[in-house]
Amino acid sequence: MEIGGIKKHNSTEYGFFNLGITLGRQVLEYGQMMEQAMLP
Structure with missing residues (x-):
């Protein structure tokens, strides 16, 4: 299986x-959800 043309040499x-x-x-x-929740 190749991803972006780079061979997966180590699955781990x-x-x-x-x-x-x-x-x-x-x-x-x-973080974005918490930031929106903190806004009044």
């Missing part, structure tokens, strides 16, 4: 990378 490494991106997005979305 890619898994952590993908997990980091997913968690990062969720944290950003959650």
Whole structure:
């Protein structure tokens, strides 16, 4: 399986990378939701 033309050389490494991106997005979305909730 190739992603963006880069071969997945280590599935565990890619898994952590993908997990980091997913968690990062969720944290950003959650932060924006909390920010809106704090506004009067």
